[in-house]
Amino acid sequence: MELTYKKEIVYQKKTNLRSLFNDIFVMAKRDLLKIKHSPDKLMDVTLMPILFMVMFTFLFGGAISGDVASYLPIIVPGILVQTLVSSSSATGTQLREDMDTGVFDRFKSLPIARIAPLAGLVLSDVLRYVIATFFSIGTGYLIGWRPEAGFGWLLVACVLSIFAAWAISWIFALVGLMVRSAATISGLSMMITMVLSFLSSAFVPIKTLPTWLQGIANVNPVTHLVDAFKDLANHGHLSMNVLATLLISCVIVAIIAPITVKIYSKKI
Structure with a gap:
């Protein structure tokens, strides 16, 4: 009797877990259909990386590195990271829009897990990061950039960058729950992206900055991510920047995700 009861509990847990994942994937599919x-x-993950890559490379390549070819190892990772950080704000924007339009009110009446709409949104945005990575790296490759460590290490670098962007998306999801309009998130994301990107090693070598700015750039998480990408794609080794990026990303998820889920549960 007791054994049968335990089997029923295990089966119920498996069923509930399967149902949860099914709800999440359904919500993710919903968000992808909206993009379709x-x-x-x-546009922010297709046209923007192309425009920024071409513009920055040919406008500043000669002034910063002497020629375009020497500037590509700096600018390609920089534009990629800038695009990913900027596109991660779409999670918060979409979340805020769904709340403002009353979509979540309809979700309450459906027999789905309450966390599914949020989890599905965060999951579907991974596709945006993959697209942003493809266009950024593809444009750099067409211009003349090559991953010196080979495409295997380039793939590792891209996965790390996408994971970091996914972690950052939890911050913007939290912001989306706190602010009152999607326009506010867009303004904040642009300001945050510009500050983090330009006060880092994304566009210029840190040693060219004034001493007081070098201190800020050295502790900037974007600097660690950009340098981690360079270390993986160009040198093919796991540096301290790679470990720092992984640690920072995991800490963000461990701290921000539970807070976001808790506030989200109260909101809906």
Whole structure:
């Protein structure tokens, strides 16, 4: 009798877990279908990295590194990271829009896990990061950049960058729950992206900055991510920057994700 009861509990847990994942994937599919019907939502991860890559490379390559070819190892990781950080704000923007339009009120009446809409949104945005990475790296490759460590290490560098962007998306999801409009998130994300990107090693070598700015740039998480990408793609080794990026990303998820889920549960 007791054995049968335990089997029933195990089966119920497996069923509940399967149902949870199914709900999350359904919500993720919903968000992807919205992109399908509104392709303009992908402009920030398709056209923008191309424009920034071409513009920065040919405008500043000669001034900063002497020629375009010497500047590519700096600018390609920089534009990629800038694009990923910027696109991660879409999680908060979409979350805020769904709350403002009353979509979550309809979700309450559905027999789905309450966390599914949030988890599905965060999951579906991974596709945006993959697209941003493809266009950023692809544009750099067409211009003349090559990963010196080979494409295997380039793949590792891209996965690390996407994971970092996914971790940052939890911050913007929390912001989306706290602010009152999607426009506010867009403004904040632009300001945060510009500050983090330009006060880092994304566009210029840190040694060229004034001493007091070097201190800020050295502790900037974006610097660690950009340098980690360079270490993996160009040198093929796991440096302290790679470990720092992993640690920072995991800490963000461990701290921000539970807070976001808790506030989200109260909001809906």
